[in-house]
Amino acid sequence: MSQLTSAGARLRQAIQQENPLQIVGTVNAYTAMMAERVGHKALYLSGAGVANASFGFPDLGMTSLNDVCEDIRRITGASDLPLLVDADTGWGGAFNIARTVKDMTKAGAAGFHIEDQVAQKRCGHRPNKEIVTKGEMVDRVKAAVDARTDEQFVIMARTDALQQEGLDAALDRARACVEAGADAIFAEAVHTLDQYKAFTDALNVPVLANITEFGKTPLFNKQELAEVGVDMVLYPLSAFRAMNKAALNVYNSILENGDQKAVVDDMQTRAELYDFLNYHAFEEKLDNLFSKK
Numbered sequence: 498m499s500q501l502t503s504a505g506a507r508l509r510q511a512i513q514q515e516n517p518l519q520i521v522g523t524v525n526a527y528t529a530m531m532a533e534r535v536g537h538k539a540l541y542l543s544g545a546g547v548a549n550a551s552f553g554f555p556d557l558g559m560t561s562l563n564d565v566c567e568d569i570r571r572i573t574g575a576s577d578l579p580l581l582v583d584a585d586t587g588w589g590g591a592f593n594i595a596r597t598v599k600d601m602t603k604a605g606a607a608g609f610h611i612e613d614q615v616a617q618k619r620c621g622h623r624p625n626k627e628i629v630t631k632g633e634m635v636d637r638v639k640a641a642v643d644a645r646t647d648e649q650f651v652i653m654a655r656t657d658a659l660q661q662e663g664l665d666a667a668l669d670r671a672r673a674c675v676e677a678g679a680d681a682i683f684a685e686a687v688h689t690l691d692q693y694k695a696f697t698d699a700l701n702v703p704v705l706a707n708i709t710e711f712g713k714t715p716l717f718n719k720q721e722l723a724e725v726g727v728d729m730v731l732y733p734l735s736a737f738r739a740m741n742k743a744a745l746n747v748y749n750s751i752l753e754n755g756d757q758k759a760v761v762d763d764m765q766t767r768a769e770l771y772d773f774l775n776y777h778a779f780e781e782k783l784d785n786l787f788s789k790k
């Protein structure tokens with residue numbers, strides 16, 4: 498699993514090689530292994546995912562840096578793919594943001610996105626978000642850039658300004674973040690392809706489109722997004738939402754029917770499970786090490 502290049506360097510390379518780069522959310526180590534096996538090139542650890550899946554919390558800024566780093570370590574321990582991480586608002590002022598950069602780098606993250614919402618943040622697709630001033634957001638980015646221990650670690654600035662302040666203000670913030678050293682821009686809760694085009698035209702760094710379901714952004718295809726210059730397409734919670742629905746169906750079915758026969762066909766088989774885990778290689782090793790002969 499050792500790599501010659503840092504995680505950050507691998508994320509930068511993936512952005513160069515895939516156009517646009519699809520980045521899929523993986524709420525745990527096992528789903529990261531599946532995403533890698535089927536051919537994805539980059540992974541995402543969602544802030545909502547950590548809150549919802551690991552803690553049963555809403556996505557309202559309730560998790561700590563350590564909580565997120567624990568999930569980063571688990572995922573990067575299981576997959577070599579570069580992992581982009583949701584750092585929410587960075588967990589405080591300049592020194593806290595510096596800790597976030599350093600700790601996430603050590604945990605194995607390839608980069609993070611830090612946003613311009615107030616500390617009492619909300620999901621980017623919910624109403625009544627509040628944002629900090631452009632100056633404060635620029636300070637967040639500067640603190641992050643200054644704290645980098647791996648110069649390839651990707652610092653992505655997310656702006657949530659579109660909802661409250663409109664397109665021009667959001668573009669203005671994005672430009673200011675790039676001037677402050679941001680490597681990429683996350684344009685949050687965008688409604689139209691034209692708006693994405695405005696971001697990509699205005700900026701000389703890669704732009705990410707967050708194609709989360711049941712939110713403000715239509716489920717644009719990667720081809721449509723490529724045509725307006727988008728470089729990365731994020732699917733933060735797609736697999737998680739599907740996993741939840743499948744699990745709920747199983748729990749209900751067991752209650753209703755007294756057994757799980759009706760839902761067995763919806764399940765990954767033992768053989769499939771073991772295949773992604775490389776289970777048999779482990780067992781073989783055990784047999785060879787501790788021969789019963």
Ligand SMILES: C[C@](O)(C(=O)O)[C@H](CC(=O)O)C(=O)O
Binds near residue numbers: 620621622710
């Ligand atoms: C990308 C996001 O920040 C996340 O935590 O995954 C969320 C996704 C969502 O709630 O659908 C966001 O867009 O705020």
Ligand SMILES: [Mg+2]
Binds near residue numbers: 543544545556583585
């Ligand atoms: Mg988030």
